[in-house]
Amino acid sequence: MTSNLFHPHGTASDKTLQRCVRLSRQGRGLVPVAGLSPLPEPGPHEVLICIEATSLNYRDLLIAWGRYGGVEEGRIPLSDCAGVVLALGSQVSEWQKGDRVMPGFFKDWLSGPFKPAYGPSASGGESEGVLARTVVMPASALVRVPDYLDGQSAATLPCAAVTAWQALFERARPLKAGDTLLVQGTGGVALFALQLGLAQGARVIVLSSSDAKLERARAMGAWGLINYRDVAEWDTEVLRLTEGEGVQHILELGGAQTFQRSLNCLAYGGQIAQIGLLSGSFARPDLGRLQRLNATLEGIAVGSVQHLQHLVRYLETHRIEPVIDRVFHLDEVEQAYAYLASGQHFGKVVIRV
Ligand SMILES: NC(=O)c1ccc[n+]([C@@H]2O[C@H](COP(=O)([O-])OP(=O)(O)OC[C@H]3O[C@@H](n4cnc5c(N)ncnc54)[C@H](OP(=O)(O)O)[C@@H]3O)[C@@H](O)[C@H]2O)c1
Known part of the structure; x- marks a missing residue:
């Protein structure tokens, strides 16, 4: 047909x-x-x-x-x-x-x-x-x-903005002012998360494979910048930046090769939003650590029409430009x-x- x-x-x-x-x-x-x-x-x-x-x-x-x-x-x-x-x-x-x-x-x-x-x-x-x-x-x-x-x-x-929105604001542990947020990469989901995190008063750490992109993220207001190509053990660097505390929120986009590192640098009571599988879907994370951290793991499937409405209201209030x-x-x-x-x-x- x-x-x-x-x-x-x-x-x-x-x-x-x-x-x-x-x-x-x-x-x-x-x-x-x-x-x-x-x-x-x-x-x-x-x-x-x-x-x-x-x-x-x-x-x-x-x-x-x-x-x-x-x-x-x-x-x-x-x-x-x-x-x-x-x-x-x-x-x-x-x-x-x-x-x-x-x-x-x-x-x-x-x-x-x-x-x-x-x-x-x-x-x-x-x-x-x-x-x-x-x-x-x-x-x-x-x-x-x-x-x-x-x-x-x-x-x-x-898609991208609603995914970041749902992960940060609609699940078990909504992002709060003063939290530290880790975003992986500088694509669509990651940059919306950066912008939403900044508007909420969070400190945002950005991972990227490119120093030039990290500079652009800094200009937008990112607080921590890590090149994950140069710094393979970026989880250790996140812990150093946060003086051992770790981050309260992570948008997990990398998948198989990043999940354990995310868990390594998550703070007590923190939340990982599982969103992307850029490096594969099968990981063997240390479940004991998830348990000890009293952490939350949330799977995200974009979001609902109502999530889009909530996002639009927030974007309008904070005049956020994609x-x-x-x-x-x-x-x-x-x-x-x-x-x-x-x-x-x-x-x-x-x-x-
Ligand atoms: N579950 C859901 O509802 C949902 C919704 C939307 C998207 N996703 C998923 O989320 C991921 C991102 O989607 P997108 O549309 O934002 O993609 P995108 O705009 O193409 O961005 C991808 C970026 O991720 C970064 N990246 C690639 N491999 C990485 C790694 N190993 N570690 C850290 N960062 C890495 C790169 O940033 P640099 O160039 O800065 O290195 C790349 O530019 C994809 O896996 C997508 O399928 C899931």
């Missing part, structure tokens, strides 16, 4: 079709190619959105590399976007044409704890993604874009993927539609 809609130039002369990007099989992976899709029409409880911008997450690379199950050839990729309401389903009363909105990462996870049934509703994975001129979304999955943010900035929020590294055009989608995969980015990579 979808393959006959592939179009190399992505121009839609037929008014019932629109430009989009689809994933096309290449070897064991999937590559983004220009395509066409039928112009969607909103059902009774849905909203048609004209997409202004989308943003890339590491998940989109995992999907392209064939390391994320359940994604078929022909799928429209990406989960994150922001745009303007174009049309409303007959039963929608909470939105109006012209409203600026963004969808939650899981269309079906509105609030409360995560349930496995919500998983397939994540856009760009098992369900259709947002890299198209327009998309249809359930009205209940949408959140208002704050006035002070443009569409490109808003498009960075649904850090966008580069903006690509829809015609440059392959370059955008390649740029994220190169690891050169500091913050978010955006695709303007």
Whole structure:
């Protein structure tokens, strides 16, 4: 059904079709190619959105590399976007044409704890993604874009920012002023955590493979800077910086090769939010240490629509501007993927539609 809609130039002369990007099989992976899709029409409880911008997450690379199950050839990729309401389903009363909105990462996870049934509703994975001129979304999955943010900035929020938000503020041990927070790397999740941590009055230690990126993190307000390429035993350095106390909060993005070090430099009563598996998923951590520390380990799956609403309120109060590294055009989608995969980015990579 979808393959006959592939179009190399992505121009839609037929008014019932629109430009989009689809994933096309290449070897064991999937590559983004220009395509066409039928112009969607909103059902009774849905909203048609004209997409202004989308943003890339590491998940989109995992999907392209064939390391994320359940994604078929022909799928429209990406989960994150922001745009303007174009049309409303007959039963929608909470939105109006012209409203600026963004969808939650899981269309079906509105609030409360995560349930496995919500998983397939994540856009760009098992369900259709947002890299198209327009998309249809359930009205209940949408959140208002704050006035002070443009569409490109808003498009960075649904996955990376909500993940950092949930990890820091919505689980067992919310981040407090005076806490020390450790973030790994300088990608999307990490820099949102840095900004949220600073706004909350925390001291933030940033790990990065690049001194130049660490300097940029310092300019943003980071308190501790460690190059994890040069300082393999960065856990010891974190303990030195904190005079042996360790840190109260860690956003664990590295996975297999970083988890034990995170545990080594966690403070008593601290929390590790398990978020990323950049260096693999199987670790053999010292469970005795977790126990002795009276520590909390929280697994994070992005967040709900309500988490996105809470995040937006906090961002608005603190006037936090997402850090966008580069903006690509829809015609440059392959370059955008390649740029994220190169690891050169500091913050978010955006695709303007
Ligand atoms: N569980 C969830 O809900 C959830 C949600 C979002 C993301 N994630 C996961 O979180 C991770 C980050 O996602 P993202 O979208 O923020 O990625 P991203 O923007 O591509 O950032 C990745 C950054 O991580 C750093 N990094 C790589 N290997 C590292 C290591 N061994 N130790 C410390 N830092 C390392 C690098 O920073 P430097 O260049 O500074 O070294 C790299 O730029 C990914 O594993 C992703 O799958 C999970």
